[in-house]
Amino acid sequence: MQRTLSIVKPDGVEKGLIGEVVRRFEKEGICIVAMRMRRLSRREAEGFYAVHRERPFFNSLTEFMSSGPIVVLVLEGDDVIARNRALMGATDPKKAEKGTIRADFAGNVEKNIVHGSDAPETAETEIRYFFSDLDLVW
């Protein structure tokens, strides 16, 4: 059993896609064990994406991620990190497989609707960034 962090980004919330994203998780049999809506400050967005600090897109990304409400979720299931990434599709929607969330809805490589942890270690860190053990439904 594995856990991962998912985020419906400000563009996903603005486009009214919270339900659509949740539906795709549930349809896939992925269990949602925590879910919360919130708005990140610029500092909180910078902290979350600290590994990308040196990237040319860091400023724009953190401005975007703090531009409106997001929904953060903890997903649980067998191999859920890879399964969530398969549902999301490639970071760049132009390269994402047909039928994935990003291919279907994303505007560009930055405003790409959803985030998903890429490995067990990052999943652990990212879940801890938003949730405590008490927030998770066991």
Ligand code: CMP
């Ligand atoms: P995410 O999966 O949340 O991880 C890092 C984010 O940075 C990514 O989705 C995009 O939103 C953004 N990103 C990645 N590559 C680029 C890029 N080349 N230009 C702009 N934003 C990017």
